[in-house]
Amino acid sequence: MPAKSMLRGRPVRLIVLCRGAHEMLLIKDLLMEATEVRFDCQRVEDLTALDTMMSERAARADAILAWIAQPSAEEEIALRHIASAAPHIPLLLSTEFPNAESAVRWASFGIQDLVPRDGLRPETLANAIMFAIARSLRNARAGHDELTALPTRAIWQDRLSHALRRSRRNNSLMAMMVIDIDDFKQVNDVLGHDIGDAFLIEIGHRIRATVRSRDTVARIGGDEFAILLEDVPFAEAALRVARKIIRAVAEPVVLARASLKAAVSIGIAILDPDQPNLDADWAHQASDIALYDAKRLGKNQYSVFTADMDRALLSSLQLDSDLLDGVEADEFVFYYQPMVSTDTGHLEGFEALLRWERASGEIVAPDEFLPALERLGLMDRISRTLFARALDQLGNWRTLTGAPLSMHVNLSATQLIDQHFSDMLLGLIAHADLPPSALTIELTETVAFRYGALIEGEFARLRRHGVRFAIDDFGTGYNSMTYLKQFQPDVVKIDRSFIATMNESRVDAAIVRAQSVMAESLGIDAIAEGVETAEQLDALRLMRGVNFIQGYLTGRPMSAADLERDYIPLREMLHDRRPQMIR
Structure with missing residues (x-):
């Protein structure tokens, strides 16, 4: 049975391991020219990221194409691990000037096909991929796992x-x-x-x-x-x-x-x-x-x-269906929560927060849908539209007000690992005619702990272009000081759990004060999250180093339309084109 039929007409999900964006464009062009079969290509920049995807079973793919000129010894070890971690996904290697000895060695640890780079033609690449998929599907249906001899x-x-x-x-x-x-x-x-x-x-x-x-x-x-x-x-x-x-x-x-x-x-x-x-x-x-x-x-x-888990499973299946419908209906939007100067009350910028505006009128917070959205691989489908709208909106507000407003956004580890996503983000910033420093990417300590080594490369590249970084929920993890040293952020956001009780707890007040002094000493901004009362604001104003506040006291998360209509500082800035104090 041909691979195309076995895939039931859907696009071939191909993970491409390649370092340069130009290589990815070349591969896509070759595949588009070669065949009527559609390829949905996901780029991974390095073997470490791909190895993690395989180990955590986060990859949904029909085949993997490793585009490596001459694999080093370390890269061969990583390729072997990947082949072992995902034996049901055919792994192909495209390399320059392979010899017979290398080909035998690579085959011994799981490379299913070798595609020489020299004189590579579109149909050669496409046929190799489709043949590897067909062979893998046939073998899976017919036989047993080669390593353990157990059924596949x-x-x-x-x-x-x-x-x-x-x-x-x-x-x-x-x-x-x-x-x-x-x-x-x-x-x-x-x-x-x-x-x-x-x-x-x-x-x-x-x-x-x-x-x-x-x-x-x-x-x-x-x-x-x-x-x-x-x-x-x-x-x-x-x-x-x-x-x-x-x-x-x-x-x-x-x-x-x-x-x-x-x-x-x-x-x-x-x-x-x-x-x-x-x-x-x-x-x-x-x-x-x-x-x-x-x-x-x-x-x-x-x-x-159990039965309780059964109810949760049925609910999860319904959520998956609703999310797919929501993506098709463009129901996912950013809400914007203001961030203001602690001392002056001037509006400084916003945090963009993902919301699901369901057809029923219900507004759903991300805690209820974000894990499922990422599990279904839907974040990539909505990210470009959401970020384009948000950055264009910020550009308009900066132009209308004459104020250097900024925007904070939260990215997942998967997005930060993907160079393609970083390229897209930098392109959207340029399209909105914004300086890269107008965007601050927030990174939670949990993401830093789990994916620190994987995201450092893209993290550094975005910073070189001028994008700013913030550590969110600062002080709630086990290695807060380590992350300060490792990532050297431009901003730390003091977690709301400390702010909520700082006026009643000497310990929490001391923690907030220590974090603010440390931020000032390092020359970075500190933002207090979850500020809800005037008493909390008064206490923060007495501390050195807390530059900005964010919370219900100065504004709840709002849609762009509600923000322009109802939020007093921005409304007056749009009207007068000059900064105003919060009232």
Whole structure:
């Protein structure tokens, strides 16, 4: 069956690893010229970022194209890790002047096709990608995982569908388990991929040995296994199997250069044939939610999907559908919250805050939809439109008022890693005729902690162009001082949790005062978030270093239209074209 048919007419999702934007344009041009098949290309700039995507199972792709002139030893190690972490995604390498020895070595650790750069023609590149996808899909449907000899994800899906039909016919209970090896990435990183592969093989054997011969055990991801238990007499029997797996895996794994102890997390879904919405998708989602809950409990834990989780799952599925409709209907907008001078009350700028204006009139805050929006990969679809509107709006306000107003925005780690997004942002700033310093990107301590090493490159590039950076929620993490040194921000935003009780708590007041003095000593701005009372403002004015405030006292988040109509300082500035004091 041709790959195009196997993909059911949708675009080919291709992750492209390349360092330069010009290389990405070349690849896109080649693919557009070569074939009627549409390619949806996502660029990743370096192997570290791609490795993280594979390890966290954040990538949704049909194939990966690594565009590397001459892979170094370190790059070969990273490519091997990527191939191991995502064995179901074909990995192609396009390089200059490959020789036979290199080709054999690259094939040995998972490169599925080699595309020589010299004289590369459009149809050669496109055909290599489509052939690799077709071969991967065929092999997945026909065979077993080469490393562990366990069934692949495709075989697993087929057996699950057949088992569900038997369960309904026989009115028999089933259980599905998803097993994730805790901290497996560290094994590969510290001991190497040979040890990691041997470790996976042994864990697969132990899991297989704990269940009956008629039960299905499959490897469905880099370090993820799945089990299907049919004809389960009662739910507790599945829990006994889970405990047996944890005990079996916990025994030391003795390998050539190491003795390792494994820990696993297990998500369990009990599949009752009387359940009205039971199908393969529900089984996967239910067991994944249970796995997430097991990981929350710590290592060597299992969790069973419950009725409460069921309600949450149905709600999640409905939210996903509503989000897709909302994106199509252009329901996502920025609201703007003013930031003003602590001393003078002059309007200094705004923070752009994402909101969902539903057709029903409900205004939804991002806490309720942002994780799902990012999980569905919809942020890229709305980002360009939102940022273009916001920056054009800021440009208009600066022109009309004659005041150097600024705007703060929050970016996700995924956006900061992507050079394409940075290029887009810089282009939008130029289109709005704004100086880059008019934009401040806010980075939370949580993002800095999890993705600091990955975002430093784009972070530095945007700063070189003049974009400013702020550390948001400052003082709430474990390494606040480390992030100050690592990222050297232009602004720190003092978290609202300290501001809320600073007039009642000597400790919180001292923390706010210390942060403001430190900011002044470093020559950076400090913004107090969540200022809601005049008493809080008075206390902040007595402190040195708190330059600006933001909160309900000076303005709630508002739409652009409401801001121009109702917000007094801006309204008067638009009318008089000169700065006014807050009243």
